[in-house]
Amino acid sequence: MNTELVCWRCGATLDDLPLPFARLAECRNCRTELHVCRMCQYYDRSVAKSCREPVADEVNDKERANFCGYFTPRPRAHVPGNERPADAAQAALDALFGKPAPTADDEASAAKRELEDLFRPREPDGRGRS
Numbered sequence: 001m002n003t004e005l006v007c008w009r010c011g012a013t014l015d016d017l018p019l020p021f022a023r024l025a026e027c028r029n030c031r032t033e034l035h036v037c038r039m040c041q042y043y044d045r046s047v048a049k050s051c052r053e054p055v056a057d058e059v060n061d062k063e064r065a066n067f068c069g070y071f072t073p074r075p076r077a078h079v080p081g082n083e084r085p086a087d088a089a090q091a092a093l094d095a096l097f098g099k100p101a102p103t104a105d106d107e108a109s110a111a112k113r114e115l116e117d118l119f120r121p122r123e124p125d126g127r128g129r130s
Contacts, residue, residue, distance in 0.1 A: 004075060005017075005073050005077075006075075006077060007027040007029060007034065007077070007078060008032075008036070008038045008039040008074075008077040008079075009027065009030055009032040009038075009078070010027060010029050010030040010078070011078035011080075012027055012028070012030065014034070014073075016028070020071075020073075021034050021035045021071075021073060022035065023035045023065050023066075023067065024065055032063075033063075033064060033065040034065075034073075035065045035071055036064060036065060036066065037050065037059050037062035037063075037066065037068070038062050038063055038077065039071075039073055039074060039077050040068070040070075040071050040073070040074055041072045041073070041074040042056065042072065043062065043074065050062060053070045055070075056070045
């Protein structure tokens with residue numbers, strides 16, 4: 001059985017974060033808060049208050065950090081479609097106007113070029129980088 005903890009929003013692994021999660025712990029990939037109902041093993045939209053813990057206080061915003069003492073991180077909490085609405089909207093606009101969606105390789109290549117430009121030696125006449 002896979003018990004790997006992943007971010008509820010983006011699916012990035014959380015193996016490098018210490019347990020128990022601090023109240024304001026964030027995913028290192030998407031910066032979303034982790035001590036939230038959506039990340040908890042008791043979270044269940046099919047029951048009252050979306051929580052299977054009967055004595056827990058109700059939390060109105062299931063995607064914001066809270067003080068619930070019953071919080072227990074849920075393995076495999078990521079469900080595709082949890083992405084931020086702005087990301088989905090940007091992807092829809094890009095598709096509408098014909099802009100191809102960036103791939104991880106494109107982003108990695110761009111980051112590598114920026115890094116190489118940053119450390120490129122200066123020209124002998126003292127001019128800066130081009």
